[in-house]
Amino acid sequence: MKLTAEQIECINQTLIGKGIKYDDLKLEVLDHIASEIENEMETTNKDFPMVYKQVFENWNTEFKMTRALFSFNTYYPKLAKSKFGNQFKKELITSLVLSILLLTIFQIIENKQVKLQFLSVVKEVLFYTYCTTVAVALVIKLMNLKSKVTSTYKHLFDTRFAVMIVFLSVIFNANIPHDLTNQNLFVGTISCLFVFFVSVIYVGLKHLQFEQKLSISNS
Structure with missing residues (x-):
């Protein structure tokens, strides 16, 4: 039994009232709930x-407000926190894999001078990655100024865009550690930063992609 436009809008407004403010997550949940109600x-x-009442009661635990990751005063519905958490887990796993790969290559190199050259190359790649990320992020930021669409991707992008300036001191610091312990930490840190910068572009482009899909579906 298909729901009417008014019934779907009723579900939509209820989701907004429960704190589901991101359009991508709201559409996803609305589709699930509408299907359950129809069935x-x-x-x-x-x-x-x-x-309608019964189905929303079944979803109540998913709408429970929970504290955001790495924050003491920001709360999201459990659904939103889970989506942010899944993205963070993917990036964490990617960072670990890249760190292990680069550290393995670094350990294989025996010559100290070659090790330093390897670190210089890795840092140079990171520098250009940072510059590219800043350039692309600025373009995405300007495009988002005209957008009224919200998404979990846009939230992540805006948060990370603001954080990028913090890494200026690391990116433009020409010093490379010479003791082995700090060199290993250096490689691990660079791996994590590389994944972070790539993720800024990724979530920014995912928001633009979602916005385009939403525009096509509404036309």
Whole structure:
């Protein structure tokens, strides 16, 4: 049994009231809830208000407000926090894999001078990655100024865009450690920074992609 436009808008407004403010997450959840309500109405022959109440009660735990990662005063519905958490886990795994790869290559090199050359190359790659990220991020930021669409990707992009300036001291510091312990830490840190910069562009482009899909579906 297909829901009417008014019933779908009722679900939409309820989701907004429960703190689901990101358009991509809201559309995803709305689709799931609408499907559940349609199936339940068709199976039980109950009317919309009764099924609507029942389904939202089943989803209550997903709407519970929970504290955001790395924050003491920002709260999201559990659904949003889970989505942010999944993105963070992917980046953490990628950082670990890249760190292990670069550290393995670094350990294989025996000559101290070659080790220093390897570190110089890695840092140079990071420098150009940072510059590229800043350039692309500025373009995305300007494009977002005209956008009224919100998404979990845009939230992540805006947060990381503001953080990028913090890494200026690392990027433009020409010093390379000469003791082995600090060199290993240096390689691990660079791996994490590299993944962070790439992720800035990734989430920014994902928001633009979502915005384009939304525009096409609404036209």
